[in-house]
Amino acid sequence: MIIENLLKKKIGEYLFQKYSISDNKIEIIKTRKEFNGDYTVVLFPILPLLKIKPNEIGQEIGKFLIDNEKFVEDFNIIDGFLNLSIADFFLVDLLKALDENLEFNYDLVNEYFLIEFSSPNTNKPLHLGHVRNILLGDSISRIFNEVGNYVHKTQIINDRGIHICKSMVAWLQFGKDTSPKSLNLKGDVFVGNFYVKYNEEFEKQVNELVSNGISEEEAKNNAPIYKDAKELLIKWENGDKEVINLWKKMNSWVYEGFSVTYENLNVSFDSEYFESNTYLKGKEIVLKGLSDKIFQQKDDNSVWVNLEPYGLDEKILLRSDGTSVYITQDIGTAFLRYKDHPKMDGMIYTTGNEQDYHFKVLFKILSLLGYRWADKLNHLSYGMVDLPTGKMKSREGSVVDADELIESMNKKAKTISESLGKINDLSALDQNKLYRQVSLAALKYHILKVDPKKSILFDPNESIDFNGNTGPFIQYTYARIKSLSRKNKNKMSFTKVNLSDKEKDLIIQLNDLPNVILNAYKNLNPGLIANYCYELVKLYNSFYQSSTILGNEQINSFRIMLSNKVGSSIKKSMSLLGIEVPDRM
Numbered sequence: 001m002i003i004e005n006l007l008k009k010k011i012g013e014y015l016f017q018k019y020s021i022s023d024n025k026i027e028i029i030k031t032r033k034e035f036n037g038d039y040t041v042v043l044f045p046i047l048p049l050l051k052i053k054p055n056e057i058g059q060e061i062g063k064f065l066i067d068n069e070k071f072v073e074d075f076n077i078i079d080g081f082l083n084l085s086i087a088d089f090f091l092v093d094l095l096k097a098l099d100e101n102l103e104f105n106y107d108l109v110n111e112y113f114l115i116e117f118s119s120p121n122t123n124k125p126l127h128l129g130h131v132r133n134i135l136l137g138d139s140i141s142r143i144f145n146e147v148g149n150y151v152h153k154t155q156i157i158n159d160r161g162i163h164i165c166k167s168m169v170a171w172l173q174f175g176k177d178t179s180p181k182s183l184n185l186k187g188d189v190f191v192g193n194f195y196v197k198y199n200e201e202f203e204k205q206v207n208e209l210v211s212n213g214i215s216e217e218e219a220k221n222n223a224p225i226y227k228d229a230k231e232l233l234i235k236w237e238n239g240d241k242e243v244i245n246l247w248k249k250m251n252s253w254v255y256e257g258f259s260v261t262y263e264n265l266n267v268s269f270d271s272e273y274f275e276s277n278t279y280l281k282g283k284e285i286v287l288k289g290l291s292d293k294i295f296q297q298k299d300d301n302s303v304w305v306n307l308e309p310y311g312l313d314e315k316i317l318l319r320s321d322g323t324s325v326y327i328t329q330d331i332g333t334a335f336l337r338y339k340d341h342p343k344m345d346g347m348i349y350t351t352g353n354e355q356d357y358h359f360k361v362l363f364k365i366l367s368l369l370g371y372r373w374a375d376k377l378n379h380l381s382y383g384m385v386d387l388p389t390g391k392m393k394s395r396e397g398s399v400v401d402a403d404e405l406i407e408s409m410n411k412k413a414k415t416i417s418e419s420l421g422k423i424n425d426l427s428a429l430d431q432n433k434l435y436r437q438v439s440l441a442a443l444k445y446h447i448l449k450v451d452p453k454k455s456i457l458f459d460p461n462e463s464i465d466f467n468g469n470t471g472p473f474i475q476y477t478y479a480r481i482k483s484l485s486r487k488n489k490n491k492m493s494f495t496k497v498n499l500s501d502k503e504k505d506l507i508i509q510l511n512d513l514p515n516v517i518l519n520a521y522k523n524l525n526p527g528l529i530a531n532y533c534y535e536l537v538k539l540y541n542s543f544y545q546s547s548t549i550l551g552n553e554q555i556n557s558f559r560i561m562l563s564n565k566v567g568s569s570i571k572k573s574m575s576l577l578g579i580e581v582p583d584r585m
Helices: 002-019 044-050 054-068 088-097 128-146 162-174 187-211 216-222 224-237 241-265 275-291 326-340 353-368 402-420 428-448 471-487 501-511 513-523 527-546 554-576
Strands: 027-030 039-042 072-078 081-086 112-116 150-157 271-274 303-306 314-318 346-352 377-382
Touching: 002 027, 002 039, 002 044, 002 054, 002 501, 044 054, 054 072, 054 081, 088 501, 088 554, 112 128, 128 150, 128 241, 128 346, 128 377, 128 402, 128 428, 128 513, 128 554, 150 275, 150 326, 162 187, 162 224, 162 241, 187 216, 187 224, 187 241, 216 224, 224 241, 241 402, 271 275, 271 326, 275 303, 275 314, 275 326, 314 326, 314 353, 326 346, 326 353, 346 353, 353 377, 402 428, 428 471, 428 527, 471 527, 471 554, 501 513, 501 527, 501 554, 513 527, 513 554, 527 554
Parallel strands: 112 150, 112 346, 150 271, 346 377
Antiparallel strands: 027 039, 039 081, 072 081, 303 314
């Protein structure tokens, strides 16, 4: 970023002095590999301001830089692109100046953000789909914090509603007097099994009703177990003591299970909101909106909002029996969060792309209600995670449990690490710590390297490979660099260095890190950092294979320093993905 900014400044000064242009649109990119040069000035954006040919202005700018700025040593022009070669001494000085902790100035106004992620239901354990949500939210929180923002990590626990009552009904009918302890199961797994059991029984009852001549839609509305769940929901909303006590007990089992999963992923939150609290505020706001004629009540007493004038549909806000729907609690939660954090500058919701429409509706409703902060809400939308065997379905139990996934990855990491035989002298405690670091790197990197907007086909075996675009491959390169540092006993001393092409490429890649982080921040995309890191590691390994690094010569001291700076950039990049890099592997 230093080089791009310097070039923009110098070219801007030239254009202002000669052409009195102050509002120029100078674009600097890295030169493509097939051309000579390190950085390229894209001339086309400034041509309308100058009314001259691209080659002519390219020659002017190139000659100006050569004559006046020693850090540019050569240039060429190809089809409207000015390619600049940066002097070795400048790149070496740039490398020396890189702070060991890589603390950058992003030149942003520091703001206060709430970032919501995870937000599970208390009727099932966290699974692979949740993992993508959690890892995205955690990484975005780290990136926002890195660029200077204050970040508050939060989640909404979906602890009420018909889906929760389904697990409760199934436990009452099929599992009464059993508990996670009695069956030796994790609490969220135990409750999730009853959600699956409910759906099995529901399908059975629907099929029986259909076989007796009832339509499928009517059968679904009249299945006895579904009617029992609806009755339970009404009792819950009316404060029935027995139902509330059962609800509290089953939710407590789930919370214990969730806390284990979060700990396994090294993820934490600053606050939690509960739908059982926020839906009441949502109902209050909806009824106020009804009296203010923002919303409408239909003949069956249900409450709706008409969003057709805004390119959306009608949306139900309260059912005819007075119970709330999913969006009702979201209205209440948004209100309470801004009440709790009045200085907040923005809020980011992390959810799957199947909720894109939901959030368009939510944000428009909040705007119609007149909340001044409605335009500060953003949706980090991501694609689904599928398995080679197909799409996961919680109600059928065909999901990958998050804890089981982490444990299986840990076992794979242990098997591979032991086969390499390079950590046999580590204590059992340190070996287990390493297995955990490698397994989490495999899982997190495999998910975060993909653009959030794209779906993922998750393959555990591919993710933990020690070669290719994987977390363990990057960790292994970092460990290699740390090994070089331990072996180097010479005093770091060098003066002039003639850089090889690979060394120039590495320094230029190192210079690009703050720009990549800034783009990841602006685009809500940790994948930009993951793939930057992979490119850096590829460049380094090519350099490592073709260069002598250890020895007594002056050049080797430079190469050790270059290696160390690469290691620092790897560590920084991976930390923004929530990944630790071990010193040994």
